[in-house]
Amino acid sequence: MTDVTRDLDCLRRIAAGDEAGLSELYDRYIGLIFPMAVKIVGDNAHAEDVVQEVWMQVWRSAPSYDPKRGPVAAWLLTITRSRALDVYRSRSARAKREDVVAKESVESGHDPGAAINGARKRDLVRRAFAALEPKKREVLELAYWHGLSQSEIAVRVGAPLGTVKSWMRQGLRDLRASLPEGEWW
Amino acid sequence: MSEHHEEYLDLCAAYALGVIDEVGQRRLEEHLAHGCSICEAALADFSSAAVAIASTAAPAKPSPRLRERVLAAARSQPRAPSLRRRPAFVQVVLAAASIALLATTVTMWQRVERMTAERDATRVQLEEIARELEDSKRIERLLASPDTDCFDLAATGTVDTTLSARACFDRSSGGAVLVFHGATPPSGHDYELWVLHGDHPVSLGIVRADASGRALTHLDAIASPVTVTAFAVSLEPAGGSTAPGPSGPVIRVAALEG
Numbered sequence: 001m002t003d004v005t006r007d008l009d010c011l012r013r014i015a016a017g018d019e020a021g022l023s024e025l026y027d028r029y030i031g032l033i034f035p036m037a038v039k040i041v042g043d044n045a046h047a048e049d050v051v052q053e054v055w056m057q058v059w060r061s062a063p064s065y066d067p068k069r070g071p072v073a074a075w076l077l078t079i080t081r082s083r084a085l086d087v088y089r090s091r092s093a094r095a096k097r098e099d100v101v102a103k104e105s106v107e108s109g110h111d112p113g114a115a116i117n118g119a120r121k122r123d124l125v126r127r128a129f130a131a132l133e134p135k136k137r138e139v140l141e142l143a144y145w146h147g148l149s150q151s152e153i154a155v156r157v158g159a160p161l162g163t164v165k166s167w168m169r170q171g172l173r174d175l176r177a178s179l180p181e182g183e184w185w
Numbered sequence: 186m187s188e189h190h191e192e193y194l195d196l197c198a199a200y201a202l203g204v205i206d207e208v209g210q211r212r213l214e215e216h217l218a219h220g221c222s223i224c225e226a227a228l229a230d231f232s233s234a235a236v237a238i239a240s241t242a243a244p245a246k247p248s249p250r251l252r253e254r255v256l257a258a259a260r261s262q263p264r265a266p267s268l269r270r271r272p273a274f275v276q277v278v279l280a281a282a283s284i285a286l287l288a289t290t291v292t293m294w295q296r297v298e299r300m301t302a303e304r305d306a307t308r309v310q311l312e313e314i315a316r317e318l319e320d321s322k323r324i325e326r327l328l329a330s331p332d333t334d335c336f337d338l339a340a341t342g343t344v345d346t347t348l349s350a351r352a353c354f355d356r357s358s359g360g361a362v363l364v365f366h367g368a369t370p371p372s373g374h375d376y377e378l379w380v381l382h383g384d385h386p387v388s389l390g391i392v393r394a395d396a397s398g399r400a401l402t403h404l405d406a407i408a409s410p411v412t413v414t415a416f417a418v419s420l421e422p423a424g425g426s427t428a429p430g431p432s433g434p435v436i437r438v439a440a441l442e443g
């Protein structure tokens with residue numbers, strides 16, 4: 001089974017109420033969605049609440065996943081991001097968001113090969129992202145991590161809306177072009 | 186077919202980054218509903234890039250207890266929506282079914298007329314018509330049976346769709362009739378009907394509608410009717426799913442009480 005069909009199979013099983021499908025998908029993607037939740041909400045405890053809600057939403061709405069709109073990973077991240085931004089926006093005291101100290105830990109029970117492989121991929125992506133033209137990188141960050149709309153970004157960076165839109169589009173395109181073909185995560 | 190233009194790519198970018206507004210989203214969904222290979226390719230690329238941005242977040246691990254917490258929460262919230270008997274609703278379904286039957290009858294009437302005019306009606310064609318008439322009699326009997334349960338296939342909210350579907354199912358005989366309205370899938374796509382036994386989907390075939398988007402599927406006897414747990418419709422590439430189950434989004438579903 002390819003990654004794509006494995007993901008679809010999990011969602012099909014989840015839709016049928018099969019808990020094992022949820023557990024399998026959790027293990028495959030927790031390493032991707034948890035760091036994102038932490039980065040947006042600022043701490044592990046709130047991030048765990050976010051992640052719990054994310055999986056409950058997946059559990060309830062697995063049949064609503066549409067493969068034409070992007071891969072399963074992207075769908076999960078969309079849900080995570082929007083839940084995390086809700087929490088972030090609603091918190092009165094916005095803790096200063098700092099990247100959690102990178103701990104590339106190889107805990108017992110984890111496959112060291114997979115961890116190293118994961119670190120290598122993340123490194124590749126980081127470099128691709130850092131290599132983007134600064135303006136394009138900035139609009140992508142403002143949109144993705146801060147949830148700003150295209151017009152809010154235009155105000156923030158002091159550029160015409162049309163320009164912001166094309167930076168965003170080109171930024172995504174450039175980033176995609178510098179990544180390996182197919183599903184690379 | 187809504188024609189592609191550059192502006193849709195901006196909407197695709199905003200969609201992939203999760204910053205599309207409601208108006209934009211509606212416009213994009215509408216455009217995509219008609220099928221656009223340029224936008225579909227862009228969405229795939231842009232969402233991969235969005236995943237890349239996500240994976241630049243510093244690594245972090247949740248407590249090992251989170252996993253159990255999630256699974257326990259899922260266990261306490263059964264997924265499949267349960268459907269109660271709604272006797273009053275049967276009337277509505279019967280009305281919808283007779284509209285579909287009327288349409289079938291009209292079609293057959295027109296065919297008989299045409300064939301008479303052509304005066305080359307073959308025996309085979311006449312037999313086919315006779316079979317169709319016999320079929321509608323069986324449908325009427327199924328609908329009239331007190332053992333037949335009728336229900337709506339509810340929208341899952343996956344895809345904006347005009348499709349509506351109602352089913353009448355007799356668990357004792359396995360007889361089923363399903364009526365579809367607005368069954369006009371986006372170009373290059375088909376609606377596929379499924380019956381679930383437990384969590385195991387079995388295809389009941391593509392929904393073939395007439396020009397007005399109406400379709401009627403009659404199944405004399407679904408195999409092992411006792412284990413049927415749900416009926417569902419999915420949106421598939423033209424010709425239907427090549428997988429053992431739905432490959433596209435499930436857009437209508439009705440779960441049955443055991």
Ligand SMILES: [Zn+2]
Nearest residue numbers: 189193221224
């Ligand atoms: Zn398009």
